[in-house]
Amino acid sequence: GAVVSQHPSRVICKSGTSVKIECRSLDFQATTMFWYRQFPKQSLMLMATSNEGSKATYEQGVEKDKFLINHASLTLSTLTVTSAHPEDSSFYICSADSGLNTEAFFGQGTRLTVV
Amino acid sequence: GEDVEQSLFLSVREGDSSVINCTYTDSSSTYLYWYKQEPGAGLQLLTYIFSNMDMKQDQRLTVLLNKKDKHLSLRIADTQTGDSAIYFCAESSSGTYKYIFGTGTRLKVLA
Numbered sequence: 001g002a003v004v005s006q007h008p009s010r011v012i013c014k015s016g017t018s019v020k021i022e023c024r025s026l027d028f029q030a031t032t033m034f035w036y037r038q039f040p041k042q043s044l045m046l047m048a049t050s051n052e053g054s055k056a057t058y059e060q061g062v063e064k065d066k067f068l069i070n071h072a073s074l075t076l077s078t079l080t081v082t083s084a085h086p087e088d089s090s091f092y093i094c095s096a097d098s099g100l101n102t103e104a105f106f107g108q109g110t111r112l113t114v115v
Numbered sequence: 116g117e118d119v120e121q122s123l124f125l126s127v128r129e130g131d132s133s134v135i136n137c138t139y140t141d142s143s144s145t146y147l148y149w150y151k152q153e154p155g156a157g158l159q160l161l162t163y164i165f166s167n168m169d170m171k172q173d174q175r176l177t178v179l180l181n182k183k184d185k186h187l188s189l190r191i192a193d194t195q196t197g198d199s200a201i202y203f204c205a206e207s208s209s210g211t212y213k214y215i216f217g218t219g220t221r222l223k224v225l226a
Contacts, residue, residue: 034213043203044158044216093157097212102146102163104212109157
């Protein structure tokens with residue numbers, strides 16, 4: 001199946017700093033990528049839909065100025081958590097679709113810890 | 116909005132069958148999926164079913180879909196300790212790969 005690579009897998013940052021997470025489709029082009037967030041022992045919640053070449057579409061309650069999404073190419077979307085706080089500590093996971101399959105392909109996830 | 120519910124916990128003995136249930140509200144769901152998540156890890160797609168199907172079997176896994184009741188189940192035959200994980204159902208609507216995930220069921224397999 002298609003491969004989606006997410007980097008880094010783990011990151012620890014200080015409160016107030018920004019962190020960038022990358023999501024790459026390695027062997028296919030993805031016009032759309034999705035970013036999810038998973039708090040400990042909870043389900044995955046869709047944060048935003050990342051559209052190549054246009055602005056991301058954010059779900060209700062997700063601050064677009066805090067979670068900056070850039071989808072500059074057909075194989076890369078980035079999520080930047082700006083001015084991170086401990087409550088932003090979570091598991092962030094992306095998915096991408098080629099438009100040709102029945103399912104989206106998920107990255108391995110990034111565990112963000114803000115101290 | 117759409118809602119996908121699962122029971123939180125299930126405990127079974129090794130060798131028994133496990134049945135994990137899921138209910139959803141979105142009648143426009145096209146595909147329904149089952150994912151497995153082990154501690155600290157990402158998602159592993161187990162199987163999926165198209166909304167016009169009633170059943171799908173894949174080795175130890177059997178998916179049943181009752182579209183009228185909006186009920187989906189995953190049966191794992193001969194459950195093993197390696198099956199211990201959290202299982203998520205998810206649904207998507209036609210033309211989109213945007214997933215709505217269920218609340219997750221933590222399966223514990225007792226040796």
